[in-house]
Every structure is written in structure tokens, then in C-alpha cells.
Amino acid sequence: MDNQLKEIFGAWLAAIGTVTAAVGSTPFRSLGNSFRKDLNLIGNELQAVGNALEADGQGEENLERLGNELQSVGNVTVISGLVIDFKDTTQQKLIISGNWIQALGGATALGDEFQDTSNINEIYNIIGNLLQVIGNSLQALSGVNELKASYIDNKDSSEKEEDNNSIWSLDVVGSWIQAVGSVISLIGQIQEESEEQSNENEENDSTDSDEKHDNTSQDDRRKYENGIPNKHF
Numbered sequence: 001m002d003n004q005l006k007e008i009f010g011a012w013l014a015a016i017g018t019v020t021a022a023v024g025s026t027p028f029r030s031l032g033n034s035f036r037k038d039l040n041l042i043g044n045e046l047q048a049v050g051n052a053l054e055a056d057g058q059g060e061e062n063l064e065r066l067g068n069e070l071q072s073v074g075n076v077t078v079i080s081g082l083v084i085d086f087k088d089t090t091q092q093k094l095i096i097s098g099n100w101i102q103a104l105g106g107a108t109a110l111g112d113e114f115q116d117t118s119n120i121n122e123i124y125n126i127i128g129n130l131l132q133v134i135g136n137s138l139q140a141l142s143g144v145n146e147l148k149a150s151y152i153d154n155k156d157s158s159e160k161e162e163d164n165n166s167i168w169s170l171d172v173v174g175s176w177i178q179a180v181g182s183v184i185s186l187i188g189q190i191q192e193e194s195e196e197q198s199n200e201n202e203e204n205d206s207t208d209s210d211e212k213h214d215n216t217s218q219d220d221r222r223k224y225e226n227g228i229p230n231k232h233f
Contacts, residue, residue, distance in 0.1 A: 003056075003057040003058070005057075007054050008189060010052070010053030011050065011186040014047050014050030014054065015183050016043075016046055017044065017046030017048075018132075019043070019182075021042075022175035022179040024038070024043055025172055026176075044078045048079065051069070054189075063111040063112035064109045067105045067112070071101075074098045074104075074105060074136075075102065077098030080098075081097075092147050093147070103132075103137045109129050113129060122188070124191065128181045128187075128188055131178065131181025132181035132182060134181075135175065135180075138173060139178070142168075143171075
């Protein structure tokens with residue numbers, strides 16, 4: 001698999017993963033808690049693989065590769081908080097840390113995208129990464145609020161219910177903002193790779209044309225030289 005294909009395929013996996021995780025984070029009445037948790041887990045697994053493929057597709061070391069690597073590490077951290085049988089507070093701390101790491105990865109990747117803002121495809125990537133940073137940050141803040149709420153036992157039930165609703169809202173909004181950002185980044189990645197492929201084809205066509213022109217000139221020179229009669233003195 002070449003690097004361009006790795007980046008596009010990785011972006012597809014990451015986008016599908018963020019949407020899947022967003023569905024899992026949304027409290028739909030038709031979906032049970034265990035099923036939504038499974039969706040959240042599968043979504044983060046897809047994101048981890050997708051971000052790793054995008055990082056590998058970069059080839060050389062740069063900020064975008066480092067950002068994708070950090071995002072993949074963040075997803076793995078969230079996965080560990082979802083599947084490993086720790087105490088509830090420990091699991092929550094892992095999920096919070098994973099979301100912060102993902103936000104850091106998106107911010108790091110932004111540094112590479114800002115180097116060339118003249119390209120419309122870079123604008124897509126900038127907007128996409130920025131939305132993902134915002135989304136991951138909101139999810140992390142939601143986890144922090146939930147962790148704080150778990151330490152407070154002297155609130156009455158109505159206050160607790162109101163706080164839980166606001167926490168859920170923050171997590172859901174953050175999840176969908178991240179999903180939208182990931183889809184926008186996917187669009188930018190596809191267009192960027194298509195443009196790079198088009199430029200490579202144009203360069204190859206130009207090189208072939210120059211070679212054909214040189215060969216034609218050499219053939220014409222030979223014909224001219226062969227057409228001149230030998231003179232003996």
C-alpha cells in the first residue's frame with residue numbers, strides 16, 4: 001500500500017470511527033447502554049487504526065505525522081479506559097486523558113497545515129483539525145465535570161439530574177463536533193492527494209514530452225548528417 005492510499009484509507013477509517021463513536025455517545029432511546037458503549041469502543045478502535053495509517057502514510061517526520069500519532073495514542077488511551085476493569089474513577093481519568101491527548105494531537109497537526117494556507121485543501125484540513133480539537137476538548141471537559149460530580153454526594157436528586165443532563169449534552173456536542181471535523185478533514189485529504197497525483201502525472205507527461213522532443217531532434221540530426229554527401233579531395 002503506497003503512502004497516498006494509506007493516508008486516504010486512514011482518513012476514511014478515522015471519519016467512520018468518529019461518527020460511530022458520536023452515535024455511541026448520544027443517548028438514543030432505541031439504543032441500550034451496552035450497545036452504545038460497544039459503538040463507542042468500535043469507533044475509537046477505528047480512529048486509532050485510521051490515525052496510525054495516516055501517520056505512517058506521511059513518510060517523513062513532520063508535525064502532521066506527530067499529530068496523527070498523538071491522536072492514535074489518545075484513542076488507545078480511551079479504549080483502555082473502556083475495556084480494562086479498573087475502578088470507575090480510574091476508567092474516567094483514562095478517558096479524559098485520552099481526549100486531551102487527541103486534542104493535543106489535532107493542535108499539533110494544525111501547526112503543519114498553517115505552513116501553506118494558500119491551498120484550498122489546506123483550509124479544509126485546518127477547519128477539520130480545529131473542529132476536532134474543540135470536540136475532543138469538550139468531551140474531556142465533560143469527563144472532568146462527571147468526575148467532579150461523582151465526588152459530590154450532598155446534592156439532592158433534582159440537582160444531580162440537572163447536572164447529569166448538562167454533562168451528557170457537553171459530551172454529545174463534543175462528539176458530533178469532532179465527527180464533523182473528521183469528515184471535513186477527510187474531504188480535504190482526498191482533494192489534497194488527488195491534486196498531488198494530478199501534479200505528478202503532469203510532471204511525468206512533461207518529462208515524456210521532453211524526452212520525445214530530444215529523440216526527435218537527434219533523429220533529425222542523424223538524417224541531416226546522413227543526407228550530406230561525402231566529399232573526397
